[in-house]
Amino acid sequence: MSTPCLLEIKDLRVEFKVYGGVLKVLDGVNFHVNAGEKVGLVGETGCGKTTTMKAVLRILPMPPARITDGEIFFKGQDILKMRDRDLGKVRGSGISMVFQDPTAALNPVFTIGEQLGAVVQHSSPANRRLSKRQIREKAVIPLKEVALADPERLLDSYPIQLSGGMRQRVCIGMALATDPELLIADEPGTSLDVTIQDQVLRLLNGLVESKGTSVVLITHTLGVVRETTDRVYVMYAGNMVEESPTRKLFAEPLHPYTQGLMQAVPKLTGGGIAEGIPGRIPSYLDPPPGCRFHTRCPHVMDICRRQKPPYFKADEDHEVACFLYAPHLDQQSDERAAL
Amino acid sequence: MSDDILTVKNLKKHFVIGQEGTINRKPITVKAIDGISFNVREGETLGLVGESGSGKSTVAYITVGMYRPTSGTITFRDQDLFADSKGRPLALKKEVQIVFQDPGSSLNPRRNIKQILELPLRIHQPDKDRLHEIIRLLDLVDLPPEYMHKYPQSLSGGEKQIVAVARALATNPSLIILDEPTSALDVSVQGKVINLLIRLQREFNLTYLFITHDLSLMRNVASRVAIMYLGKICEVAEAAEFFQNPQHPYTQMLLSSIPVVSEEEEAAKPEKIISSGEIPSPVNIPPGCSFHTRCPYGMDICKQIDPVMVETGTGHVVRCHLFEQPQEVLQPATSAAPSPT
Numbered sequence: 001m002s003t004p005c006l007l008e009i010k011d012l013r014v015e016f017k018v019y020g021g022v023l024k025v026l027d028g029v030n031f032h033v034n035a036g037e038k039v040g041l042v043g044e045t046g047c048g049k050t051t052t053m054k055a056v057l058r059i060l061p062m063p064p065a066r067i068t069d070g071e072i073f074f075k076g077q078d079i080l081k082m083r084d085r086d087l088g089k090v091r092g093s094g095i096s097m098v099f100q101d102p103t104a105a106l107n108p109v110f111t112i113g114e115q116l117g118a119v120v121q122h123s124s125p126a127n128r129r130l131s132k133r134q135i136r137e138k139a140v141i142p143l144k145e146v147a148l149a150d151p152e153r154l155l156d157s158y159p160i161q162l163s164g165g166m167r168q169r170v171c172i173g174m175a176l177a178t179d180p181e182l183l184i185a186d187e188p189g190t191s192l193d194v195t196i197q198d199q200v201l202r203l204l205n206g207l208v209e210s211k212g213t214s215v216v217l218i219t220h221t222l223g224v225v226r227e228t229t230d231r232v233y234v235m236y237a238g239n240m241v242e243e244s245p246t247r248k249l250f251a252e253p254l255h256p257y258t259q260g261l262m263q264a265v266p267k268l269t270g271g272g273i274a275e276g277i278p279g280r281i282p283s284y285l286d287p288p289p290g291c292r293f294h295t296r297c298p299h300v301m302d303i304c305r306r307q308k309p310p311y312f313k314a315d316e317d318h319e320v321a322c323f324l325y326a327p328h329l330d331q332q333s334d335e336r337a338a339l
Numbered sequence: 340m341s342d343d344i345l346t347v348k349n350l351k352k353h354f355v356i357g358q359e360g361t362i363n364r365k366p367i368t369v370k371a372i373d374g375i376s377f378n379v380r381e382g383e384t385l386g387l388v389g390e391s392g393s394g395k396s397t398v399a400y401i402t403v404g405m406y407r408p409t410s411g412t413i414t415f416r417d418q419d420l421f422a423d424s425k426g427r428p429l430a431l432k433k434e435v436q437i438v439f440q441d442p443g444s445s446l447n448p449r450r451n452i453k454q455i456l457e458l459p460l461r462i463h464q465p466d467k468d469r470l471h472e473i474i475r476l477l478d479l480v481d482l483p484p485e486y487m488h489k490y491p492q493s494l495s496g497g498e499k500q501i502v503a504v505a506r507a508l509a510t511n512p513s514l515i516i517l518d519e520p521t522s523a524l525d526v527s528v529q530g531k532v533i534n535l536l537i538r539l540q541r542e543f544n545l546t547y548l549f550i551t552h553d554l555s556l557m558r559n560v561a562s563r564v565a566i567m568y569l570g571k572i573c574e575v576a577e578a579a580e581f582f583q584n585p586q587h588p589y590t591q592m593l594l595s596s597i598p599v600v601s602e603e604e605e606a607a608k609p610e611k612i613i614s615s616g617e618i619p620s621p622v623n624i625p626p627g628c629s630f631h632t633r634c635p636y637g638m639d640i641c642k643q644i645d646p647v648m649v650e651t652g653t654g655h656v657v658r659c660h661l662f663e664q665p666q667e668v669l670q671p672a673t674s675a676a677p678s679p680t
Contacts, residue, residue, distance in 0.1 A: 044525040163617050193390035193552065195614040198596035202613075220525065223598025250600060264526045266533075266555040268582070268597060268604040273559045276530030280495045 005073070006182055006214050007056065007095075008032040012070030014048075014055055016284075017063060023284035025051055027238040027292065029070070030311075033182060038208070038215045040225035040246065043235035044261075046281055049218045050100075052235075053184050057091060074182075093123060096175040098204075100187040102167035106159040113139055113155030116174055123178040142173035146203060165196040172204055176211065183208060186218045201228055222265055226250050234258045237281055237292040243311075244318040254320045256297045291322070299324055344514055344546045345379040345402070350411035352397050356622070369621045371397040373570040374411070376648075379514070384540070384547040386561030386578070388554055388593075392621050394570040395550045396440075399518045402548065403437045415514070433463050436507040440519040442499035446491040452477075452502055453487035459509040476505045479542075480535060497528035501535065508539065516548045521556070533560060554597055555604075558582055563654075566590050569621060569629040572648075576655040585609055586657045588634045628660065636661060 014026040026048050033039050043049050054060045056072055058079060072079040074090055082090070099105040107115060116139040121127050127138070136155065143151035146169040159167055168188060175183055188204060189197030205228055208215050217229055225232055225246065232249050234242040234257065242255040253259045263274040279296040282288050288295050294304040303323050312325040352372040359365045372394045379385045389395045400406050402413060404420065404427045413420045415435060420427060439445035446455055456473045464472070474484045480501045491499055500520060507515050517536070521529040537560070539545060549561060557564050558578065565575040566587065574587040585591050592612045599605055616633035619625055625632050631641040638660060646660045 044527060163620075165617055193618065194554075194596045195390065195592055196618070198598075198614045221598055222526075222600045226600055227598050261527060262600060264530045265600050266529075266553070266559050267601070268555045268558055268594075268599055269601075269607045270558045270582070273530045273533050273556075275534060277527040278531075280497070280528075 005032045006035045006037075006075060007216075008071075008073040009052065009056070010071045010073070012052065012055060012072065013068045014051055014060070015066050015068055017066065021285050024287055025238050025284050026055070027287070027308075029235075029238070029240055031233060031240060033214050033216060035181075036212055036214055037231060038205075038217065038229045040229035040232040041216060041218045041235060042220060042222060042225050042232060042261075044220055044281065047235045048238040049220075049235055050186055053097070053186060053216065053218060056184070057095060057097060058087060092119070092178045092180065094180060095182045095184060096178055096180040097184040097186065098168075098171050098175045098188050101191050102164065102171045103159065103191075105171050106167060108159055111156055111158055112143075112162075112170055116142065116155070116170070116177065119174050119177050139177075142177040143170070145176065145207060146170070146173040148173075164192055165200060168192060168200050169203065172200070172207070176207055176213070179211065180213060182214045182216065184216045184218070187220070188217075189224065190219070190221070197224075204228075222250075222262065234261070237287065238284070239292055239321060241293065241322065242318075242320045244315075244320075248315070248318055254314050254318070254325060255293075255322050256299050256324070257293050260296075260298075342381050343378045344381045344416060345548070346412075346414045347378065347398075347402075348376050348412045348414075350375050350398070350401065350413060351409045352394075352401060352406060353409045367622060370570050370624060371621060372401070372408075373624070375567070375570070375572045377565055377572060377575060379546055379548055380563075382540075382544055382546055383562040384549050384560055386557035386564040387548060387550045387567060388552060388557055388564060389567035390552055390593075390618060392569070392618060393567040394621075395567050396518055398567075399437060399516045399548070399550050402516055403435055404432065429463065433510040434512050435514045435516070436510060436512040437516040437518060438500070438503050438507050438520045441523045442496065442503045443491075443523070445503055446499055448491055451488055451490050455491075455502065456487070456506055456509055459506060463510045472509070476509055479508060479539065480505045495528070496524050497532055500524060500532050504532070504536065504539070508543075511543075512545070514546045514548065516550065518550045519552070520549075522551065522553065529556075536560075554593060555599070566593070569619065569624055571629060572658065573630070574655075574657045574659075576652075580652065580655055582607065584652075584655075586651060586655070586662065587659050588612065588636050588661070589630050592633070592635075628658075 009029055009031040012026050012029040016023040016025055029052055041049050051060065055067060056079065067080060074094060079090065113136060117135045120135055120138045139155060140151045143154055148154055148166060148169055185204065189200050192200060201224065217225065219225055229246050232244060232246050233240050234255065236257045242258050253262050260277040264276040266273050277296050282292060282295060290306050291304040291309050294300045297304065301323060309321045309323050311319045311321050314320050314325050350372055351374050353368045353370050355366045355368050357367045359367060387395050387398060401408050407421060415431060418431065420431060453473055456476055457469055460467065460469050460472050473487055477484055477486055482501060521532050524532065540547060551557060561578045563575065564578055564581045566573045566589065568589050574590050585594055591609045592614050595608050595611050596614050612635055619632060627643045628641040628646050631637045634641065640660050646658050646663060648656045648658045649662045650656050651662050
């Protein structure tokens with residue numbers, strides 16, 4: 001870690017108190033983003049991707065959520081210990097977020113101009129004293145950046161008058177209007193059609209590259225991660241199971257979960273579809289002891305049932321939380337050959 | 340035409356969604372399907388692919404009889420599906436079944452699996468031993484018999500969809516319409532459902548009309564693929580031919596927009612066509628070829644005249660002006676030029 005970390009999450013644990021008991025969702029998440037980096041966070045529905053990022057912005061509903069352990073550093077400051085006033089400065093100008101569903105992210109009863117204007121007005125102290133006209137002039141700029149046609153007219157439109165792709169562009173524009181250092185994009189293309197998703201992702205990529213913004217891209221589509229990010233985290237049931245530069249991960253996935261996931265993706269080159277991973281994601285009420293993946297793992301060993309695997313370095317920059325890659329275990333050599 | 344199980348001819352479905360004004364009572368219509376023709380062959384899987392708003396689900400709903408078409412005909416083994424204005428005879432309903440996209444809302448949360456599977460049996464096979472049949476159905480889809488006492492909410496998404504498949508099988512149909520059966524599921528579960536569908540198809544000689552937006556999935560499942568855009572079919576071809584030699588500019592744009600996970604797949608995509616423009620609203624479909632607003636090869640003629648289907652190879656039809664006339668007149672890009680026929 002020679003370059004300074006922009007965001008660092010250390011051993012984050014989050015629980016949700018529900019009627020039936022306590023959901024132990026995040027189970028010691030470690031994660032970091034370097035300045036100027038594009039990081040992908042992949043995992044299936046319910047694995048805790050969004051929960052992790054919501055914890056970063058402290059927008060988890062508390063209660064029922066509770067952060068029981070861990071630290072989140074943004075530029076060296078612990079977000080979890082920050083006062084609300086300081087946190088307000090981090091949100092927006094430090095970190096901003098694009099949500100999955102642009103229809104739900106925009107308020108239906110205000111025009112785009114009013115919503116974007118509010119963002120512009122609060123993005124810096126100097127902007128608070130601006131007149132309505134000046135704010136309007138500034139609010140047009142992000143809309144132009146996201147390549148929306150006729151931005152002046154759009155300012156007076158309501159979200160319902162725009163298409164899904166346009167709404168998502170507005171959200172991206174809004175998130176980048178404050179010039180954040182880190183952009184968290186939570187499945188920005190998932191609710192869109194492929195051709196539109198392609199456009200939105202290309203646009204997002206171009207903008208963050210020109211502005212030098214760091215990005216965390218949350219998604220469950222492996223292809224999207226491969227085409228847009230530098231480094232990837234794979235998440236399963238509240239744990240980061242693998243971390244690697246994107247190219248390496250796709251060339252040689254190590255964790256059995258990542259391997260299963262890769263095989264399950266239907267390929268454009270044909271060749272049938274793999275059965276996928278047997279079983280289902282465990283209940284967070286009573287997660288399995290040891291490695292949370294052991295109930296579905298094809299290479300499960302005794303130790304997996306007892307002990308939670310630490311991170312093993314498979315390579316300089318490739319880490320995997322799986323006992324198959326433990327350097328000192330004797331049985332692992334033949335297990336590995338079986339892979 | 341005896342090997343066609345389903346023949347659709349010039350099918351149209353227009354929905355009236357309102358009036359232009361209180362004085363001018365001209366109706367506003369959505370042309371969900373605007374004159375499509377295709378056929379499904381006995382025992383095949385026809386993939387019907389399109390983006391949201393292309394009308395692919397409307398095709399499904401008309402085929403099972405949830406809507407009546409505005410015009411055009413659908414015949415199932417030479418019987419008109421809409422011949423009887425009072426409704427479809429039970430014998431025909433039995434033959435055509437559907438699996439919906441979201442099993443969470445297509446299974447009644449207040450009925451257990453036994454009750455869910457019982458209903459089609461009670462209607463279509465009243466004299467059979469129902470309990471025995473339910474166990475047989477569950478066994479077909481690899482679910483243990485105890486599952487009949489469970490309620491949908493206690494099943495995972497994949498299991499719910501498998502129950503929905505079992506329910507479709509209950510009437511012993513010949514044609515099953517799969518309306519995005521896996522798009523609500525995670526990839527690791529998708530494989531199981533798809534492989535089950537493929538196995539059942541072989542076992543019972545089923546025909547599938549597989550509706551989806553996922554072309555990579557179609558590559559692995561379909562025997563033929565049809566692409567829909569704004570209520571019209573743009574291209575139909577055998578799956579192998581379709582992915583090797585996509586001809587319609589929209590098909591090429593779709594294929595090149597798919598995010599893929601390996602280098603080999605990257606190589607299998609057609610040359611990058613940068614996706615541009617928005618999908619127009621189906622209320623306000625552009626004149627001429629509806630794709631001309633986004634087409635990189637758009638010509639003057641495209642804005643005025645709607646192209647017709649042309650055959651460019653065996654079983655490969657494309658609806659595009661690029662392929663209508665002698666080739667030397669138009670040379671937009673080499674990659675889009677048709678193979679000489």
